[in-house]
Amino acid sequence: MDHSPLTVDYLGCAGRATLPRAGAPVDYASVPFAALPARSVPESPNYLRQWTKAGKHPNVRPAHPGDRAHLALGGTLTGVLDDALAERITATLRSGRYADLAELPGDLVGCLVTDDRVFLFRSLFTRDTLFYKQSGHTLAWSSDPADLIPDGLDRLDRETIWRICRGDSIFAYPELGMLRPGHLLVFDGVSAEVVQYDRITPKPLPRGSTARDYAERAWELLLAATRPYAHNGHIGLLLSGGMDSSAVAAALVANGADVTAYHLATDDPLADESEYAREVCRYLSIPFVPIMTDTGAGHVNEGWRFSHPYNHTGFRWLEQIVQRVHQDGVELLTWGRDGDLLFSPAPDYGVCDVLQGRLSWSEKRLMLRGLLCSRWTLTDLLKSVRRSYSLAIDASAFGxxxxxxxxxxxxxxxxxxxxxxxxxxxxxxxxLALAWPHGVQFCSPMADRALYELMTGMPRAYRCISYGGRNINKPVLRLMLEDRLPPMIWRRHGRLWLGSPHENFCLNHPQALAGLLGPDSLLAGLNIVDPAQVVAVLGHPLSTRRHAQSLICTAMTELFLRSLESRTAHPVRS
Structure with a gap:
């Protein structure tokens, strides 16, 4: 049993190097992370900044494992970062044994600066990444893309910003490179080579294994994945009341973790999940902390500043969560982030998954019969015999x-x-804007190699089973929780109207949105928003409800542009 604690002191890094260095020193410092605009980019031609939590000793080891190599990391480390591990990382990169990076104990991003090369790497299961750009013999990189775009307003891609306002979840800086999971970049002063060093290898159970077999094995792996969290003192769990976060709660408790559940509560009955979250906590005997979500005027705050557009509607709610867990002295906040990727139907789910799956003929007959009784038409089912047509995605919604x-x-x-x-x-x-400035690190225990290997190898038909006229999503997760959580959790079917509170905000505070998106807005100046149409949409309740999500996304994008404007020497306001 692994009793190694988790180290979450390393938040990210930033640097710049011109190669070959020819003996030029590297300006290295380990400093507490500060959100923009409080943070400035050093003027040194060769520098490296290791960002740590506020209040931590600035000389978190190892500052540099050797005089000629400088290392910085970000993410979650299982164990401690001592000289031996730093030297191991350094030797692995210098020798070109890149595949060995997959064996590092944690979910990490990092960089290594030597005399003749710069290495950037990102492990397969971390949500953190590094952004970079090359200019001649110089490479600059950072965990924060805004560090690399000092004149962002002058170089905006109008179509990208328009798409973000529409609601597309995309990167705002197309000119920057971004490390993908399981990849590294090697820069030698002339060119930057990107190498894939790690990937998921599906490892299914033996042929003839059932969905219940996969459920029991998944539980064993989730227990192993959450075990290190049990040795990290008091930790937090962002508990929605859904199956993903509830499964993480059950596994943490089974490992004896000291965990408190934080729940985003609402007084909107159409979106209230507190009954489910409260029942999970009662069943597992863990503290339940509901935080009443703010849908007042502060739901969109003109004082917010972002390095990247926050393309969602709930920033204020996460701000409330982070402030509360910080107040409670919690540094590690877990959640069920990877549950959908592990257990939900693939985007191209269809009849082909049943016909081609490693299933018994009796299972195939039952599943096909269930599909014929489902909400999908016979025409849709026949189309989905080919992988190019998906039942999981409503084509009419996108086209x-x-x-x-x-x-x-x-x-x-x-x-x-x-x-x-x-x-x-x-x-x-x-x-960048909330968690790190408060010394809080989000972690997903389900982001585990063994779990991903199992679930990517599992027959895809086990991700959705049609039965009795219903489409049962995540059947393996439901089986896994059958004896471990109350039936009201794993039998839960259907969805609440989770967008209702955001719609009510738009209905109750149209002046806030009209002020942000009016004729003087940066988005209007870029000819992305039509202020007259904003007023028209806000003037009709049905139209306001229909556009609520995109209204808030657009308002948040305006705040992002104002963040860029505050950092540029040439404001674009007329």
Whole structure:
């Protein structure tokens, strides 16, 4: 049994190097992380900054494992970062044995600066990444993309910003490179080579294994994945009341973790999940801390500043969570982030998954019969025999092009793309603007190699089973929780109207949105928002409800542009 604690003191890093260095020193410092605009980029031609939590000793080891190599990390480490581990990372990169990085004990990003090369790497299961850009013989990188775009307003991609306002979950800085999971970059002063050093290898159970077999094995692996968290003192859990976060809660308690559940509560009966979250905590005997979500005027705050657009509606709620856990002295906040990726139907789910799956003929007959009794038409089912047609994605909702919100200036032909799980903009923004400045680290125990290997090898048909006229999503997760949580949790079917509180905010505070998106807004100046149409949308309740999410996303994008304006020497306001 692994009793190693987790180390979450290393938040991220930033640096710049011109190669070859020819003996030029590296300006290295280990400093507490500060959100922009309090943080400035050093003027040194060669520098490296290791960002740590506020209140930690600035000389967190190892500052540099050798005089000629400088290392910085970010993410979650299982164990401690001592000289031996630093030297191991350094030797692995210098020798070109990149595949050995997959054996590092944790979910990490990092950089190593030597005399003749710079290495950037990102492990397969961390949500953190590094952004970079090359200019001649110089490479600059950072966990915060805003460090690399000092004149961002002058170089905006209008289509990208328009898409973010529409609701697309995409990166705002197309000119920057971004490390993908399981990849590293090697820069030698001339070129930057990107290498994949790690990938998921599916490891299914033996042929003939059932969905229940996968459920029991998944539980064993979740227990192993959460075990290190049990040795980290008091930790927090962001508990929605859904199956993913509830499964993490059950596994943490089974390992004896000292955990407190934090729940985003609402007085809107259409979106209230507190009954489920409270029952989980009662069943597991863990403290339940409901935090009443703010849908007042402060739901969108003109004082917020972002390094990247927060393309979601709940920034204020996460701000409340982070402030409360920080007040309670909690540094590690877990959640069920990877549950959908592990257990939900794949985006291209269809009849082909049943026909081609490693299933018995009796299982296939039952599943096909269930599909015939489901909400899908026979035409849809027949189309999904081919992998190119999906039952999981409502094609009518997307089509080849997505209808733009009424208040955006039309931009015909801009395609809609599904979110990329390798980079979630709102998660990165949450870290930079909220969590890291408060010394809080979000961690996903389900982001575990063995769990991913098992679930990617599992028959895809086990991710959704149609039975009795219902489509039962995450059946393996439901089986896993059958004897470990109350039936009201794992039998839960259907969804609440989680967007209702945000719609009510837009209905009750139209002046806040009209002020942000008016004629003097940066988005209006870029000809992305039509202020007259904003007023028209806000003037009709049904239209306001229909556009609520995109209204808030657009308002948050305006705040992002104002963040850029505050850092540029040439404001664009007329």
């Amino acid at each position: 080849d092009y997505t209808r733009h919100p009424d208040f955006l200036v039309p931009m015909p032909g801009v395609r809609f793309e599904l979110p990329n799980p390798e980079f979630v903009p709102e998660e990165q923004t949450t870290d």
